[in-house]
Amino acid sequence: MEGWALAYEVTARKWRPQEFDGVIGQEHVTTTLKNAIQAGQIAHAYLFAGPRGVGKTTTARILAKALNCVDGPTVTPCNVCTFCREISEGRSVDVLEIDGASNNRVEQVRTHLLESVKYTPSQGKHKIYIIDEVHMLTKEAFNALLKTLEEPPAHVYFIFATTDPRKVIPTVLSRCQRFDFRRISGPTIVDHLAMISEKSGYDVQREALALIARRVDGSMRDAESLLDQVVAFGGEALTAGEAAEVLGIVDQDVYFELLDIVAEQDVPKGLELVDRIFGQGHDLEEIVLGILEHLRNLLVVKAAPEAEVLIGDAALALDRFREQAGRFETEDLLRLSQLATQMEQSVKTSALPRVQLETGVVRMIRIARSVQLTDVMARLSEMARRVETEEGGAEEGGAGDGGEASGTEVSGTEAPETPSSQTVDSTAGTAPAPSPAPDANADQSSATSTEPSTVTELPAASSESSPESTESAAASTESSAATPTSPKLDLREARNRWPAIVDEITRQRNGLGILLAEAVLSDCSLPDDAGPEAPFRLTLRFESGHVFHMQQMEKRENKSLIQSESTRVLGIPVRIECEIDESAAAYVTKPKTDDAGAEMTGGGGSTAAEITTQKTDDAAASMSGDDDPADDAGADDAGAGLDEYPGSAEEIVSETPDTTTAGKTGGQAANTRAGAAKDPAVRKIVEAFDGQIVTD
Ligand SMILES: [Zn+2]
Structure with missing residues (x-):
C-alpha cells in the first residue's frame, strides 16, 4: 500500500487548488474569506471544521498565501513569488503546519508553537500556524494555546482544522471564527474527476467515476486517490464494470437486476443472483446496504421525478431509475425498504449471512405480489365509487x-x-x-x-x-x-x-x-x-x-x-x-x-x-x-x-x-x-x- 500512498500524494498535490476560486464545493467559505481579506478584517484565529478531504488544509494554505504573498494581503495570491512558492511547497518558515494528532503533548506545543510566537516572522509579513486535527491536542496543550489566543500578537494568525469540532474545547471555539466545510456532492466530485481524467488523457466512463464518488463519502482527496488506484489497476480506459471490479464494489447493474427480478416475481432467478453475488466474494453487508440505497433512490425518483440532486451520483443513471421506479408503487418500495432494513440487521448478526440474504431476497420477491393486489383493490373501489356517484342519493x-x-x-x-x-x-x-x-x-x-x-x-x-x-x-x-x-x-x-x-x-x-x-x-x-x-x-x-x-x-x-x-x-x-x-x-x-x-x-x-x-x-x-x-x-x-x-x-x-x-x-x-x-x-x-x- 506504500505505493498507493505515494500515488495519492502525487495526485493530491498535482490537483490541489492554488487559489480560492479553485476550491471545489466550499464557496460559502471561500467567498466569506475573500470578502474579509478585501475589507481588511481578517480574524486572528479561524476554525475550519468538516469531514476529511474536503479542502480544509488546502484553504488554510491559500489563506496563508493570501496573507503573505508579496502582493498581500490579496484575494488572488500570485503563486509565483518566493513566499507563495514556499508555502505551496510546504517549506515556508513563517507558515508552520502542525499535526495535532502527533503533536499533542503540551511541551511540544510550547516548543513548536508558543516559543516561536515570540519572534517576528523572518521574511514574510505574518506568522501563520496551521494546526490540523486540533481536537487531538490534549487539554493542557489547549490551555497553553489559550494564552496566545487571548491576546494574539498582530503578526500571528492561527488556522485550526478539525474533523470533530465537538471535541474542541469551548474556550478555544469562542475565540475562533468558525467555518464549516461541507461534504462534496457526488455530481461535483464526478465533474472534477472527469476534468482530471480528461486532462490526464484517461478514458474513464462517467459511470465509473460515479462509482468512485459513491465510495468516498464526499471527500475529494479520497476521490482523487481512488481514481489513481483504479487507473493504475484497471488501465486508463475503464468501464463502470471494470472500475467496480477494481474497487471491489458491486456494480449498480446488480441492484437493477435484483429489482427487476422482484418486479417479475421470479424466485429462482433471485436465488441464482444471490448465488452469483456470493460467488464473486462480495461482502454481503455491503450488498444489503446497496439494496437499501437502490430502493431509496427508486423512492426518491418516484416521489420527485426531477430530484437529481437528491440521489447524488446515482443521477447519472436517472433514466434507468425512473424506468425501474415505474414498475413499483410507492407503497411497494416502502415495504421493500422495510424488508431490506430487516435484512440488513439479520445479515449483520447472523452466523449464516448468506441464508439471511437469500431469505430476504425471497421475501422481497414475494412481497411485490400482494402489493399488486392493492392496486387491483384500488381500481375496484375506484369503480365502486364511480357507480356510487352515478347513483347519487x-x-x-x-x-x-x-x-x-x-x-x-x-x-x-x-x-x-x-x-x-x-x-x-x-x-x-x-x-x-x-x-x-x-x-x-x-x-x-x-x-x-x-x-x-x-x-x-x-x-x-x-x-x-x-x-x-x-x-x-x-x-x-x-x-x-x-x-x-x-x-x-x-x-x-x-x-x-x-x-x-x-x-x-x-x-x-x-x-x-x-x-x-x-x-x-x-x-x-x-x-x-x-x-x-x-x-x-x-x-x-x-x-x-x-x-x-x-x-x-x-x-x-x-x-x-x-x-x-x-x-x-x-x-x-x-x-x-x-x-x-x-x-x-x-x-x-x-x-x-x-x-x-x-x-x-x-x-x-x-x-x-x-x-x-x-x-x-x-x-x-x-x-x-x-x-x-x-x-x-x-x-x-x-x-x-x-x-x-x-x-x-x-x-x-x-x-x-x-x-x-x-x-x-x-x-x-x-x-x-x-x-x-x-x-x-x-x-x-x-x-x-x-x-x-x-x-x-
Ligand atoms: Zn505571491
Missing part, C-alpha cells in the same frame, strides 16, 4: 355505515373475540333465513352448485333493514371469506398472524422457514366432529411443484415446531395439515362438493374470498380513508359476480327493496357488482389475478 347513509363497519373490521383483525367474530355467528344465523330474492338464489344454484356464495347475503341482510344489520352485513361479507364459524379463530385472523409464525420459524430453523414461506394458508377450521378442546386445523397449501416442501413439513420435528409456534402465536391449539394444489395455479378453486352446503365460501379457494381477505390486510396501509361499505361489498361481490355469476347481480338489484337505508346500501353494492361485471377491465384484472395472489 344513497351516498350519505352508505358513508356513515362505512365508518362503523370498517371500525368493526379493524378491531376484528386485532383480536379474535371482537364484534367481527360475533358477526360471523350472526351471519351463520341470518344467511339460511328466508331470502327476499329467491329468484336470484335459484339462478345461482343453477349456475353452479359448488359455491353458495356471498352474493345471497346482502339482500338477506338488507331485508332485516335495521342499521345494525346493515353494519353486520358489511362486516359479515368480510368475515364470511374466512371458512370457520368459530368465535375463536378464522382464516383471516390466522393469515394475519401467519407471517409472524413464519418469521419465528425462520429464526429458529432457517431452511424450514424458507420452505414454509412458499406455503399458503388455505384453510383454518375445527374438524366437523371435533370436541370443544380439539385443536384447530390449519391447512398449508403448496403449489403442485412443491412436493419436496410438503415432505419437509410432514417430518415430525418440523411439523411439531410449526404446530407449537402456531399454537403459541395464535393462542389456541393448532394442528397442521398440508396439501398440494393439484391445479396449475395456486389459487384456482378446487371443487368442494363435500362442504359446499355448510361453508359460506368454499374454504378460501375462490378468488372472491382471496380478495376479501387481502383487502382487510392491505386496506389500512394503502387505502386509508377509503372505507366505504359499498367498496367492500362491491369489491367482494364484483369478484364473485365476475367469476361465477356474471348475470345475477342485476336481478338482485331489481329485487332489492329501496326504501330503507339498509336497502339502499344493499342496492348500491349490487349495482357496483353489476358495474364490475360489465367492466371488462376489471374482469381482466381479476382473471389475471387468479393463481397469483399470495397472502402476505
